[in-house]
Amino acid sequence: xxxxxKKNIILKIIGGSTILSVxxxxxxxxxxxxxxxxxxxxxxxxxxxxNEEYADAYKTALNTYLKDGYVPLQRLxxxxxxDSTLTLDILYTMNQNxxxxxxxxxxxxxxxxxxxxxxxxxxxxxEENKDYLVVSTGHFNFPLKSEFTxxxxxxxxxTVYGESNTHNGWDLAVPAQxxxxxxxxxxxxKVNFTQDSNLPYDQSGNSxxxxxxxxxxxxxxxxxxxxxxxxxxxxxxxxxxxxxxxxTQVATAGTTGYSTGNHLHYQVENENRELVDGMQLIDFxxxxxxxxxxxxxxxxxxxPPLGN
Numbered sequence: 001x002x003x004x005x006k007k008n009i010i011l012k013i014i015g016g017s018t019i020l021s022v023x024x025x026x027x028x029x030x031x032x033x034x035x036x037x038x039x040x041x042x043x044x045x046x047x048x049x050x051n052e053e054y055a056d057a058y059k060t061a062l063n064t065y066l067k068d069g070y071v072p073l074q075r076l077x078x079x080x081x082x083d084s085t086l087t088l089d090i091l092y093t094m095n096q097n098x099x100x101x102x103x104x105x106x107x108x109x110x111x112x113x114x115x116x117x118x119x120x121x122x123x124x125x126x127e128e129n130k131d132y133l134v135v136s137t138g139h140f141n142f143p144l145k146s147e148f149t150x151x152x153x154x155x156x157x158x159t160v161y162g163e164s165n166t167h168n169g170w171d172l173a174v175p176a177q178x179x180x181x182x183x184x185x186x187x188x189x190k191v192n193f194t195q196d197s198n199l200p201y202d203q204s205g206n207s208x209x210x211x212x213x214x215x216x217x218x219x220x221x222x223x224x225x226x227x228x229x230x231x232x233x234x235x236x237x238x239x240x241x242x243x244x245x246x247x248t249q250v251a252t253a254g255t256t257g258y259s260t261g262n263h264l265h266y267q268v269e270n271e272n273r274e275l276v277d278g279m280q281l282i283d284f285x286x287x288x289x290x291x292x293x294x295x296x297x298x299x300x301x302x303x304p305p306l307g308n
Contacts (some may be wrong), residue, residue: 045266048073054080054088062150069101070279074132079109083168090114090284096190098133102298104175106133135260138281139220141185141246141267143228144253148172153265161202168266168275169227176262177232177252182244183266183282184216184226191240196233197257202260209257212236212250222271224281229265230256 048054058073065071076091083200086094094112097104110121119125152158152171159165166195176198190213195206210231217223232254238244251262268278 002008006155014247021267022306024298032262048077048155050157051155055153055156055158057088059150059153061089062153064089065096066150068098069103070136071095071103072277072280072283075103075106078120078129078132078294079118081118083115083170086114088179103135106130107137107213126291136280136282139283139286140198140216140226140278140281141181142282143181143183143264143287144174144178145171145181146178147172148176148178150262152286154275155202155278159259169229169265170279171263171265172253173261173263174253176254177235178262178264180228180251180253180264180289182216182226182246182248182250184220184224185218185245186214186216186226186243186246187248188238188240188242189213191236191238193231193233193236198233198254198256200255201258204256206256207257210251210254211257212238213251214244224271224276225273226267226278227267227269229257229267230254230263232256 014026051058054073054077058076061076071092074090075095077226079094080086080088081090083254094114095103095109096281097108104209106126110116110126149172150170151165151173154167154170156167157164158167164302167178192208192210192212193210194208195204195210197204199206209229210233211227211229212231214228215223216226226252230253232252233256235252237255238248238250253262255262259265268276268281269277270276
């Protein structure tokens, strides 16, 4: 445990791995919350508030390991905020099941010698925080087959064009006109192309850009809406009302609308049109290894922009 942080940590703790004094136990019980709160960093099932200080390290880990399975930031911080000597890079690989291409079950992670004695790994705390530690069980395929770089993750707090915002999807930087694919079986709900030239917002002044919305309701108990944004002009390969299936090409990536460079914006909403983490819904085993090149292939010379 990082002694400088230990006394400030407010975790959803019912007990611990060491004997606590009655007074300290009372303090801990009082601090049982519906969210974690570490130095103002709050974790909920869907988001990490005040996540700016972790964003760069997390994106580095994503761009190294994402193709072998998605591990949400809140899972990593569940351990990191108790012991900051474990980097997000280390924790990502610790929490990843490369064979299944998903996050490992928390009980399995807690068998690791580096974390097994943490308070976070006690049965009572795993049970109390199970909503934050869930392993994704989605059936979407990934929307790209080519190399990409994650430049912004779901609910990342960042600054774009000098303004702070919380990101409502995932930004995947790719060269212009990279093919974009349907992630599900469903119907094209909307095709909205407002921009005829592939220019970012600071040059076009167009904040809407080119978008396609898919209604995914063929292989789920719940309906989801998938929004692809910043698409290349005149690249739509589907029309409203068309039926799509997994890996149907729908358009190509661009930098139209409120964008700073060529990339795909991938956003998912539930049946109530509430934002959800679309990466949690992807089954990475639906993509063969040949679909994914290295995220940063030095031979291509491709270095992604920020994206938005």
